[in-house]
Amino acid sequence: xxxxxxxxxxxxxxxxxxxxxxxxxxxxxxxxxxxxxxxxxxxxxxxxxxxxxxxxxxxxxxxxxxxxxxxxxxxxxxxxxxxxxxxxxxxxxxxxxxxxxxxxxxxxxxxxxxxxxxxxxxxx
Numbered sequence: 001x002x003x004x005x006x007x008x009x010x011x012x013x014x015x016x017x018x019x020x021x022x023x024x025x026x027x028x029x030x031x032x033x034x035x036x037x038x039x040x041x042x043x044x045x046x047x048x049x050x051x052x053x054x055x056x057x058x059x060x061x062x063x064x065x066x067x068x069x070x071x072x073x074x075x076x077x078x079x080x081x082x083x084x085x086x087x088x089x090x091x092x093x094x095x096x097x098x099x100x101x102x103x104x105x106x107x108x109x110x111x112x113x114x115x116x117x118x119x120x121x122x123x124x
Contacts, residue, residue, distance in 0.1 A: 007030055007123060008053050009026070009054045009055070010037065010050060010052035010055045010056075011023060011037075012043040012056060012069065013036075014039055019036045022085065023036070025115050025116070026116060028120075034046075034051075035050050039063040040065060043057075044069065054083070055080060056085050057082050057085065058084075060088060066086065067096055067097055070101055074101030081104075082103055083105075083118055083122050
């Protein structure tokens with residue numbers, strides 16, 4: 001693989017267990033975790049400080065949901081790549097997330113392989 005700068009990863013999920021699971025499961029050396037957030041407001045603050053390239057985003061969170069948060073993050077950095085990871089499997093929600101600027105959608109529960117395939121797709 002060509003030596004390029006690592007891509008910065010931010011994980012956004014209101015579940016601590018899920019944040020750790022994503023962190024442990026991702027297998028890319030070029031993805032460097034710069035922070036995790038438990039809701040959309042935290043995510044925006046963290047985003048401004050750490051400037052991540054890749055974000056995993058839960059949709060159902062307190063204080064600000066993932067859909068609104070995606071719109072805000074894309075407004076701050078249009079080229080950010082966002083992978084929605086959510087148990088909300090309905091098409092309309094996925095479509096709405098994509099319209100706001102998300103690049104991929106992964107349903108919970110997921111396998112490590114599904115997660116890493118989604119990351120690979122996102123980073124291409």
